[in-house]
Amino acid sequence: MGTIETQVAVVGAGPAGLTLATLLRERGIACVVIDKFDRDQLLARARAGFLERRTVQLMDRLGLSKRLRTEGLPHTACEFRCDGEVVRLDYADLCGDTPSFVYPQQEVVSDLLDGYESAAGATLLGRPVVGLGTERGLPVVRCADGTAVRAEVVVEAAGQYGPVRAALPADAFTEYDVRHGVRLLGVLAQTPPFAPHTVYGQHADGFAGQMLRSPEVTRLYLEAAEDETLDDWPEERVWRELDARLALPPGALRRGPVFDRSIVEMRTRVVEPMHLGRVALVGDAAHIVPPSGGKGMNLAMADAADLAAALGRHFSEDPGGDVSEVLAAYSRRRLADVWQVQEFSHFMLHLQHGPRPGTPDAGYVEGLRRARLFRLRDDPAYARAFLERYMGPELAPGL
Ligand SMILES: Cc1cc2nc3c(=O)[nH]c(=O)nc-3n(C[C@H](O)[C@H](O)[C@H](O)COP(=O)(O)OP(=O)(O)OC[C@H]3O[C@@H](n4cnc5c(N)ncnc54)[C@H](O)[C@@H]3O)c2cc1C
Numbered sequence: 001m002g003t004i005e006t007q008v009a010v011v012g013a014g015p016a017g018l019t020l021a022t023l024l025r026e027r028g029i030a031c032v033v034i035d036k037f038d039r040d041q042l043l044a045r046a047r048a049g050f051l052e053r054r055t056v057q058l059m060d061r062l063g064l065s066k067r068l069r070t071e072g073l074p075h076t077a078c079e080f081r082c083d084g085e086v087v088r089l090d091y092a093d094l095c096g097d098t099p100s101f102v103y104p105q106q107e108v109v110s111d112l113l114d115g116y117e118s119a120a121g122a123t124l125l126g127r128p129v130v131g132l133g134t135e136r137g138l139p140v141v142r143c144a145d146g147t148a149v150r151a152e153v154v155v156e157a158a159g160q161y162g163p164v165r166a167a168l169p170a171d172a173f174t175e176y177d178v179r180h181g182v183r184l185l186g187v188l189a190q191t192p193p194f195a196p197h198t199v200y201g202q203h204a205d206g207f208a209g210q211m212l213r214s215p216e217v218t219r220l221y222l223e224a225a226e227d228e229t230l231d232d233w234p235e236e237r238v239w240r241e242l243d244a245r246l247a248l249p250p251g252a253l254r255r256g257p258v259f260d261r262s263i264v265e266m267r268t269r270v271v272e273p274m275h276l277g278r279v280a281l282v283g284d285a286a287h288i289v290p291p292s293g294g295k296g297m298n299l300a301m302a303d304a305a306d307l308a309a310a311l312g313r314h315f316s317e318d319p320g321g322d323v324s325e326v327l328a329a330y331s332r333r334r335l336a337d338v339w340q341v342q343e344f345s346h347f348m349l350h351l352q353h354g355p356r357p358g359t360p361d362a363g364y365v366e367g368l369r370r371a372r373l374f375r376l377r378d379d380p381a382y383a384r385a386f387l388e389r390y391m392g393p394e395l396a397p398g399l
Contacts, residue, residue, distance in 0.1 A: 026062075083202075138152060155280045183225075
């Protein structure tokens, strides 16, 4: 309990918050990372797994990529399946010495947390944040146990339901929140992937897909109907529908224990601007992309890298300057990237999911989807431009 004073208070120890804190520490800026979860709970959150090139380069740059580069799976191809047609896109030749990787999000968080704590970075774990106040002109983060953290800058890295933005005036932000009418059952299964790359399958009964996680664990997706719940998806049905929708010969996908199941609604969210006064938003606190493009964690860590560089310049070169201007410039730079990634994720969503049968113009919309897919197959320049965005940009210089 009591009040802690620091330069930057970071609420949330996910990929965004920990990346930011690690980079700030490296630049000699005092910060405290606060999370409602304890260490074990943080490391139990299995979510993303696809790391763009810039994310791999960022982990290299932090000196935290040893496990990722030895235990992660280089990812250099993806495949679309549609009515017996297989469109496989190989991008190994575009990668240089940094391919994108598959490496589970909880391992990224583990490496970041180990690196930060071993450099004596300050954390307050297992402490839910419940509010934001102001004292002597500075923001103060309040934890449920009575601890307060007063800082020159507060960063909300606590996901879409974060407590900091909830305490700010709603009319200071414009929020775009779009539901795409697509729901995916996602399972993690103890089974090797049936192909050594991501597979997106389109079928009259809906999407099915395989995302790699490790040689022994695979994430599998099935499009679910609007009214379906987890009870409608016993394991036997999951395996049967995966085989059918992905047109797999018997035994190609080995049945293994399913240890995680959830239904995710495909949703898009953007909050503009990504700051207010001395408060900045990073990662899912500011934007959500549907997992179709595999971009959410990458975008979160890219926000953190940009903000750390901007705050580093501010505290070292112009500490008396107007920090809200620094955060406004951060927001402008990041929103340009956020909207590019939104556009790509939207494209991927509609490449993977056809219209629901019977919806207006379903045949026309499906015709467009196939036209895009077959152009990827037939037009190398179009495929190359797509793959450049699929594997993501290089890490920007200076980050
Ligand atoms: C099923 C699924 C699959 C995905 N697949 C991919 C993929 O392949 N590639 C990809 O790049 N992205 C993917 N994503 C998205 C990715 O997981 C997120 O974009 C990423 O976790 C965002 O990181 P973040 O640090 O912004 O937020 P989070 O990871 O959500 O971290 C927020 C932290 O804030 C803490 N917190 C929340 N509220 C409070 C509070 N009141 N007080 C204190 N702490 C609080 C939480 O405990 C959490 O630790 C996927 C997401 C899902 C759900």
